[in-house]
Amino acid sequence: xxxxxxxxxxxxxxxxxxxxxxxxxxVKLITLKNxxxxxxxxxxxKKQHANAVERNKIKRRIKAVIHKNEQxxxxxMVISVFPKIxxxxxxxxxxxxxxxxxxxxx
Numbered sequence: 001x002x003x004x005x006x007x008x009x010x011x012x013x014x015x016x017x018x019x020x021x022x023x024x025x026x027v028k029l030i031t032l033k034n035x036x037x038x039x040x041x042x043x044x045x046k047k048q049h050a051n052a053v054e055r056n057k058i059k060r061r062i063k064a065v066i067h068k069n070e071q072x073x074x075x076x077m078v079i080s081v082f083p084k085i086x087x088x089x090x091x092x093x094x095x096x097x098x099x100x101x102x103x104x105x106x
Contacts, residue, residue: 044080
């Protein structure tokens with residue numbers, strides 16, 4: 001099992017209040033630097049928009065995109081997805097996420 005660093009509710013609230021808010025066509029990303037070498041992720045996917053299988057597929061795809069882009073490390077991220085992400089291909093999600101990462105680096 002992978003090493004996971006847990007985010008507590010107070011930390012998530014801190015990310016929402018003081019983090020950098022970025023938005024694209026498929027996701028809304030709220031980020032805040034942390035003191036670790038790894039990223040900590042929180043996903044927000046409404047049950048009304050996707051069933052469990054689709055929600056897990058979306059999470060796997062986003063994790064894969066983040067893993068591919070190793071230059072982003074040391075962030076706490078809250079990732080909210082929009083309903084149209086269900087119809088997007090992996091390449092579209094990757095391209096969309098790269099646009100957000102460019103904004104993040106600024």
